[in-house]
Amino acid sequence: MTDFSRRQILAAGIATMGTLAMPGVLRAQTGPIKLGTLTPLTGAGGAYGPRMVTVVKAVADEINHAGGVLGRELVIISEDDQTNPEAGLRAARKLIDVDQVSAIMGTWASSVTTAVAPVCWQSGVFLATVSGADSITLLPHQGFLIRTQPNTTLQGRKFGEFALSVGARHVAFVTPQTPFTDSQYESMSKAIAAAGGTTSKLVYDDKKTTLRTEVDQVLRGKPDAIVMGGYTTDTAVLVRDLYRADYKGSLLGFGYAVNKQLVDALPPDVSEGIYTISPSAAEGSTGFKRVTELLGGQSPDTYSCQIYDHINLIVMAMAAGKGTTGTVIKDYIRSVAQDGGERAESALQGLKIISAGRKVDYNGASGPCDFNEVGDITDAKFRYEQVKGGAIKLLKIA
Amino acid sequence: MLQAVLQAIVNGIVSGTLLAIPALGFSAMFAVLRFPNFAIGALATIGAYAAWVVNVQWGWSIPLSLAVAFVVAGAVGVGVEFAALERLGSGGALVKAIGSLAMAMVLENVVRFIFGNDVQAYNLPLARDMVFGPVRIGPEDLTNLAFAVAIMAAIWAFMSFSTLGRCMRAVADNADLARLKGVNPRLIALVTVAVGCGLAGIGGTLIGLSTSIDPLVGGRILLSVFAAAVLGGLGSIAGAVAGAFVIGIVEELTVLAISPAYRLAVGFVVILIVLTFRPSGLLGSKAS
Numbered sequence: 001m002t003d004f005s006r007r008q009i010l011a012a013g014i015a016t017m018g019t020l021a022m023p024g025v026l027r028a029q030t031g032p033i034k035l036g037t038l039t040p041l042t043g044a045g046g047a048y049g050p051r052m053v054t055v056v057k058a059v060a061d062e063i064n065h066a067g068g069v070l071g072r073e074l075v076i077i078s079e080d081d082q083t084n085p086e087a088g089l090r091a092a093r094k095l096i097d098v099d100q101v102s103a104i105m106g107t108w109a110s111s112v113t114t115a116v117a118p119v120c121w122q123s124g125v126f127l128a129t130v131s132g133a134d135s136i137t138l139l140p141h142q143g144f145l146i147r148t149q150p151n152t153t154l155q156g157r158k159f160g161e162f163a164l165s166v167g168a169r170h171v172a173f174v175t176p177q178t179p180f181t182d183s184q185y186e187s188m189s190k191a192i193a194a195a196g197g198t199t200s201k202l203v204y205d206d207k208k209t210t211l212r213t214e215v216d217q218v219l220r221g222k223p224d225a226i227v228m229g230g231y232t233t234d235t236a237v238l239v240r241d242l243y244r245a246d247y248k249g250s251l252l253g254f255g256y257a258v259n260k261q262l263v264d265a266l267p268p269d270v271s272e273g274i275y276t277i278s279p280s281a282a283e284g285s286t287g288f289k290r291v292t293e294l295l296g297g298q299s300p301d302t303y304s305c306q307i308y309d310h311i312n313l314i315v316m317a318m319a320a321g322k323g324t325t326g327t328v329i330k331d332y333i334r335s336v337a338q339d340g341g342e343r344a345e346s347a348l349q350g351l352k353i354i355s356a357g358r359k360v361d362y363n364g365a366s367g368p369c370d371f372n373e374v375g376d377i378t379d380a381k382f383r384y385e386q387v388k389g390g391a392i393k394l395l396k397i398a
Numbered sequence: 399m400l401q402a403v404l405q406a407i408v409n410g411i412v413s414g415t416l417l418a419i420p421a422l423g424f425s426a427m428f429a430v431l432r433f434p435n436f437a438i439g440a441l442a443t444i445g446a447y448a449a450w451v452v453n454v455q456w457g458w459s460i461p462l463s464l465a466v467a468f469v470v471a472g473a474v475g476v477g478v479e480f481a482a483l484e485r486l487g488s489g490g491a492l493v494k495a496i497g498s499l500a501m502a503m504v505l506e507n508v509v510r511f512i513f514g515n516d517v518q519a520y521n522l523p524l525a526r527d528m529v530f531g532p533v534r535i536g537p538e539d540l541t542n543l544a545f546a547v548a549i550m551a552a553i554w555a556f557m558s559f560s561t562l563g564r565c566m567r568a569v570a571d572n573a574d575l576a577r578l579k580g581v582n583p584r585l586i587a588l589v590t591v592a593v594g595c596g597l598a599g600i601g602g603t604l605i606g607l608s609t610s611i612d613p614l615v616g617g618r619i620l621l622s623v624f625a626a627a628v629l630g631g632l633g634s635i636a637g638a639v640a641g642a643f644v645i646g647i648v649e650e651l652t653v654l655a656i657s658p659a660y661r662l663a664v665g666f667v668v669i670l671i672v673l674t675f676r677p678s679g680l681l682g683s684k685a686s
Contacts, residue, residue: 042510042613043515046510047515047516177659203659204653205658205659205661205662207662208413208649208658208661209413209416209605209609209618209619210409210609212405212409212412212650213409213410213650213654213658214653216402216405216406216409217402217653217654232517233610233612236519236610237609240524243524244524244525244536245527245534246526262517264516265517266519266524267519267523267524
């Protein structure tokens with residue numbers, strides 16, 4: 001008779017459990033590849049999130065139809081970040097812990113991305129975002145993050161230069177507190193100061209029902225241009241109160257705040273003349289046309305174009321790295337995005353090139369999609385528009 | 399500087415008027431039902447959207463739209479009380495308060511589901527402000543002020559002179575004694591909810607008239623309304639109005655003195671100071 005020691009029984013038990021667990025592990029390697037979208041379906045960004053999800057799902061369907069990635073089906077799990085960091089973090093935890101996605105795409109508000117990013121890099125999940133705050137790519141993300149939106153320093157400089165070009169000498173920046181308020185103001189001020197102009201800043205509470213006193217405060221400085229840094233809802237309040245106060249100078253806003261919604265919600269004489277600046281999608285590119293088709297012919301906004309690029313890049317990185325984890329995506333995303341190779345404008349084209357053993361250089365719907373070492377895009381164009389007669393008219397793309 | 403302070407006070411009165419009506423409804427409901435009904439933010443949103451539908455899509459006038467806001471928000475409020483909150487009664491005030499918060503989220507999402515997230519505005523031209531000496535005020539703010547004062551007067555008359563109003567005050571004072579006198583406290587509770595939620599609906603519409611509406615329009619003012627009601631003395635109707643004006647003016651003066659970002663903090667510091675010296679609020683009776 002053989003006596004088993006407790007240690008032997010324990011070892012045998014672990015070995016048995018390990019064997020039992022193996023089919024599960026194998027199954028995980030052959031089952032569907034899960035990717036998450038974390039976009040604002042509600043809250044201040046609620047106008048953009050649903051369209052972003054539509055685009056991602058349509059691209060995934062297309063790829064699945066053509067045989068999937070590495071022979072496996074793509075499954076998209078969509079969560080709502082409610083344009084709110086707490087809700088975004090909860091949803092990200094669900095995507096990572098419960099659904100076990102390899103990558104999360106589309107976080108929109110900078111506050112949400114800032115909250116979600118650490119959970120992603122700690123869990124080895126790749127994050128592709130459309131948020132602009134400079135601080136995001138400065139996080140210690142170990143390469144697990146890229147963004148397709150130009151950072152706010154660049155955007156701030158463009159606002160400053162444009163304000164000067166419309167003849168402004170004293171520019172007021174009126175904004176709620178956001179993660180990019182300071183960096184944007186600083187780079188805008190630098191551009192204006194270089195041309196001998198001056199700037200001032202007022203931070204308001206975006207939950208107030210009236211901004212009259214704030215407007216009075218700003219107008220006491222007699223600015224000849226005001227840059228509005230808020231989102232649609234509070235910008236609507238600000239524009240109305242500026243009109244009431246009989247402000248006659250130039251108004252500049254972000255394209256995501258001064259949008260069709262805002263213009264429709266204001267009487268035409270109130271919104272007349274507002275300038276908007278926004279990162280421009282690569283209009284005329286194959287990717288841009290494809291996103292237009294996927295959205296049923298609607299002209300796509302830059303975020304729909306950017307998330308189209310996210311899924312294409314992630315899928316191609318997985319194919320190039322022959323793996324589906326966040327780490328593989330991190331290691332291979334630049335190899336399919338830049339540094340020359342055969343040009344691809346969709347994942348379907350890219351997958352064919354990769355399977356033929358050649359290198360891909362992706363050019364997307366939002367632009368060339370080349371990233372520096374911290375994950376910022378290296379080249380971006382901006383779209384300058386103006387509200388005229390209750391509609392937003394394009395001035396230039398530069 | 400004096401001009402800036404004067405202007406801030408005028409602006410504070412304007413925003414206080416917008417807070418006063420929902421604060422009044424909130425306080426009236428607290429007086430009778432003895433729990434803070436946090437669904438009023440969402441009900442303000444529902445009222446605002448009901449008014450928007452009849453004003454923009456059906457072309458009804460603003461006074462008629464305000465009446466619709468009152469009726470729809472009141473009806474939805476009664477529905478919520480009847481279907482959900484009343485059943486939580488045995489759990490006490492805290493459970494009902496939490497239930498009302500949950501219902502607020504449900505209602506807000508229903509609005510979002512039906513109307514979407516877009517910012518909407520009423521069919522109302524925007525006029526430049528009128529200047530009176532050192533201060534300026536918008537014509538629609540004056541109209542809103544007039545509406546709000548008329549509504550407050552009507553509520554005061556209703557509470558003072560109508561049998562239903564007197565019954566409401568009786569139940570608020572002592573529910574058992576009122577029952578002995580033949581008053582049905584449940585019916586009175588539902589009437590109070592209808593009136594209170596209806597007032598929240600009007601408040602939401604008035605805010606929408608001076609700004610714009612979206613599914614969060616009511617949620618954004620919830621804290622300020624709560625602050626106004628607590629400051630005035632929970633359960634005191636005149637107190638709610640006084641509290642709303644104090645909160646409105648303090649919030650505007652904050653902008654001049656320190657950063658507007660501290661608006662809510664300053665509001666709550668004022669509450670802290672007032673409640674330290676008058677624990678039952680500005681005009682509240684001694685807590686029983």
